[in-house]
Amino acid sequence: MSYTRPLDLKHGRVDLSHGSGGRAMAQLIHDLFVRHFDNDYLRAQNDGACFPLPAGTGRMVMATDSHVVSPLFFPGGDIGCLSVHGTINDVAMAGGKPLYLAAGFILEEGFPLADLQRIVVSMAEAAREADVPIVTGDTKVVEQGKGDGVFITTTGIGVVPDGILLDPRRIQPGDRILVSGYLGDHGVAIMSLRENLSFDTAIKSDTAAIHGLAADMLAAVPGLRALRDPTRGGLAAVLNEFASAAGCGIVIREKAVPVRDEVAAACELLGLDPLYVANEGKLVAVCPAEDAEHLLDVMRSHPQGRDAAIIGEAIVDPNGFVQMETTFGGRRMVDWLTGEQLPRIC
Amino acid sequence: MSYTRPLDLKHGRVDLSHGSGGRAMAQLIHDLFVRHFDNDYLRAQNDGACFPLPAGTGRMVMATDSHVVSPLFFPGGDIGCLSVHGTINDVAMAGGKPLYLAAGFILEEGFPLADLQRIVVSMAEAAREADVPIVTGDTKVVEQGKGDGVFITTTGIGVVPDGILLDPRRIQPGDRILVSGYLGDHGVAIMSLRENLSFDTAIKSDTAAIHGLAADMLAAVPGLRALRDPTRGGLAAVLNEFASAAGCGIVIREKAVPVRDEVAAACELLGLDPLYVANEGKLVAVCPAEDAEHLLDVMRSHPQGRDAAIIGEAIVDPNGFVQMETTFGGRRMVDWLTGEQLPRIC
Numbered sequence: 192m193s194y195t196r197p198l199d200l201k202h203g204r205v206d207l208s209h210g211s212g213g214r215a216m217a218q219l220i221h222d223l224f225v226r227h228f229d230n231d232y233l234r235a236q237n238d239g240a241c242f243p244l245p246a247g248t249g250r251m252v253m254a255t256d257s258h259v260v261s262p263l264f265f266p267g268g269d270i271g272c273l274s275v276h277g278t279i280n281d282v283a284m285a286g287g288k289p290l291y292l293a294a295g296f297i298l299e300e301g302f303p304l305a306d307l308q309r310i311v312v313s314m315a316e317a318a319r320e321a322d323v324p325i326v327t328g329d330t331k332v333v334e335q336g337k338g339d340g341v342f343i344t345t346t347g348i349g350v351v352p353d354g355i356l357l358d359p360r361r362i363q364p365g366d367r368i369l370v371s372g373y374l375g376d377h378g379v380a381i382m383s384l385r386e387n388l389s390f391d392t393a394i395k396s397d398t399a400a401i402h403g404l405a406a407d408m409l410a411a412v413p414g415l416r417a418l419r420d421p422t423r424g425g426l427a428a429v430l431n432e433f434a435s436a437a438g439c440g441i442v443i444r445e446k447a448v449p450v451r452d453e454v455a456a457a458c459e460l461l462g463l464d465p466l467y468v469a470n471e472g473k474l475v476a477v478c479p480a481e482d483a484e485h486l487l488d489v490m491r492s493h494p495q496g497r498d499a500a501i502i503g504e505a506i507v508d509p510n511g512f513v514q515m516e517t518t519f520g521g522r523r524m525v526d527w528l529t530g531e532q533l534p535r536i537c
Numbered sequence: 538m539s540y541t542r543p544l545d546l547k548h549g550r551v552d553l554s555h556g557s558g559g560r561a562m563a564q565l566i567h568d569l570f571v572r573h574f575d576n577d578y579l580r581a582q583n584d585g586a587c588f589p590l591p592a593g594t595g596r597m598v599m600a601t602d603s604h605v606v607s608p609l610f611f612p613g614g615d616i617g618c619l620s621v622h623g624t625i626n627d628v629a630m631a632g633g634k635p636l637y638l639a640a641g642f643i644l645e646e647g648f649p650l651a652d653l654q655r656i657v658v659s660m661a662e663a664a665r666e667a668d669v670p671i672v673t674g675d676t677k678v679v680e681q682g683k684g685d686g687v688f689i690t691t692t693g694i695g696v697v698p699d700g701i702l703l704d705p706r707r708i709q710p711g712d713r714i715l716v717s718g719y720l721g722d723h724g725v726a727i728m729s730l731r732e733n734l735s736f737d738t739a740i741k742s743d744t745a746a747i748h749g750l751a752a753d754m755l756a757a758v759p760g761l762r763a764l765r766d767p768t769r770g771g772l773a774a775v776l777n778e779f780a781s782a783a784g785c786g787i788v789i790r791e792k793a794v795p796v797r798d799e800v801a802a803a804c805e806l807l808g809l810d811p812l813y814v815a816n817e818g819k820l821v822a823v824c825p826a827e828d829a830e831h832l833l834d835v836m837r838s839h840p841q842g843r844d845a846a847i848i849g850e851a852i853v854d855p856n857g858f859v860q861m862e863t864t865f866g867g868r869r870m871v872d873w874l875t876g877e878q879l880p881r882i883c
Contacts, residue, residue, distance in 0.1 A: 212768065212771070213770050214873040214874065217873070235704070236782070238627040239628055239693075240599050240600070241631055247590065253672060254586070255675050257642065257675050259643060259677045291599060295603035296603065327599055329690075331605045331881075337684070347585075420584070423557060423562075424558025424562075428559065432582070528559030529561070534557070534678070
């Protein structure tokens with residue numbers, strides 16, 4: 192197709208015609224999405240992408256995540272790479288090897304094309320690095336004031352090898368709880384930016400695809416009970432979900448939970464509890480007690496699990512309470528988040 | 538989990554806590570989404586849904602669509618059923634049997650929970666009727682004024698049987714172009730509502746899942762060249778996409794294109810051209826000339842293809858132009874839509 196004039200990626204803005212199904216939309220898709228995501232599935236320009244049925248006899252997993260993070264650009268990442276990492280991680284937390292991604296964009300009229308390009312390039316790099324192509328997509332445009340720049344919904348599919356059965360209902364008293372590294376970085380990076388706080392050390396989002404780490408862990412300990420990435424609601428939400436699904440209690444030790452000093456300090460300033468703050472490149476794992484040390488070694492030998500720690504264990508408790516032994520020797524309840532602590536964190 | 542108070546589905550409104558990852562979000566998901574979508578995949582409440590790898594040796598297809606239609610409720614449907622139909626149809630247009638859907642919701646703070654429930658019930662009914670379950674999802678909430686009620690992104694996956702190869706690049710001069718019924722109903726229903734027009738006969742959206750019709754067509758004529766649903770950009774966009782992919786021209790006959798009298802009249806009033814108006818329950822098919830009459834019979838014997846018609850054919854034309862023989866005997870170009878004719882139609 193020939194276009195009347197090239198897409199002005201320097202000074203141009205999204206307008207309603209970019210969502211119309213006409214020439215302007217075709218141009219946006221061709222010059223921006225197809226160009227940067229760069230694969231044959233997208234180049235075929237059908238409404239869906241076809242690919243071979245995965246070989247083998249395992250199960251498949253499908254996960255979707257809408258991303259509305261604000262601001263769109265933050266230390267350590269942006270909505271583009273975040274939307275790729277988030278969905279890859281959801282597939283990986285089900286024990287799946289992520290294969291393909293779909294991306295749906297909801298753009299606000301007036302959004303600078305230069306910013307959109309920056310986001311698309313970031314998605315493309317994240318997808319390439321993770322080796323999971325974005326094979327199909329969709330673009331809609333809403334009037335100014337009816338959106339907020341850009342929202343991105345990504346969906347991923349993957350294959351779960353035979354023999355892997357991750358299900359929090361399998362957690363039993365005595366099982367150990369592990370985390371893969373420092374908690375709270377993503378949420379605190381976003382909130383510091385919003386509140387215009389600056390610290391001596393810049394706190395960066397931990398956004399990353401951690402399917403490689405998850406695969407190493409599953410290869411070493413196939414009997415892993417459950418994996419989950421502590422995003423919205425943080426570690427507290429994951430532990431409560433686990434306890435509630437398994438019908439047992441969980442106790443963690445405050446001093447074993449890895450939190451960076453600067454994140455702890457920022458949390459104090461912002462009135463946040465690191466246990467409830469979102470992470471975008473971490474995981475929580477539960478395994479039988481006898482596998483815990485081996486699993487920890489495997490995690491620590493992966494770059495994304497270098498700071499992994501065993502933080503607690505499942506206990507007998509028909510109430511399904513989550514508790515924390517504090518540094519001062521007491522115990523406190525770690526309940527579900529009840530209000531909205533951090534809006535639009537991912 | 539126990540909730541402090543039940544979800545007020547009569548007078549309640551979406552607030553930021555419904556997207557927080559805490560107790561309020563868990564309650565919304567449980568009381569609304571899990572309750573109405575009602576399947577074991579969702580009840581497992583993991584971040585992704587697991588299902589068996591489809592048997593066989595075919596290919597898979599994945600399609601995604603973000604839905605931002607305004608208004609949310611319209612004659613013949615709403616954003617809920619539309620978001621289910623749209624993605625099922627994209628999977629079907631690739632020759633796929635749709636298997637599973639994922640749904641991502643972006644809700645605006647203050648949106649009435651009663652309206653959300655109505656939309657969720659409509660999605661659930663559409664999914665049940667189409668026999669394609671919604672197996673996983675995500676919910677985000679944005680502040681008032683940063684969204685527009687609700688946006689829904691659905692993603693579908695399906696299996697394409699061996700031997701089916703739908704690709705507009707396979708279209709050859711002489712091939713026949715068919716449509717499955719009256720064009721323009723969806724777009725005109727939405728625009729009439731927005732412009733507050735009323736007609737003697739209410740014009741209803743044609744929103745529907747047409748994977749059953751597509752399956753019948755593929756079973757009867759496996760050599761079908763291409764299928765596509767004429768949504769945004771209408772028939773004109775599909776024909777131009779086909780011509781451009783195939784490197785040939787297309788000629789259609791105006792009097793063969795099925796348009797209801799009331800839709801034609803409304804288009805005149807609204808200044809719209811029915812060729813560019815969106816449809817949400819129709820398809821365009823291309824097949825070898827010798828299969829055309831048989832394909833037409835098969836389409837007409839399906840309730841969703843009752844008004845099917847052969848509207849034209851592919852011709853030799855290295856320019857890839859689409860033309861229409863008008864009722865008055867002339868020929869006019871049917872170009873891509875250049876401006877934004879109908880914003881937020883789907």
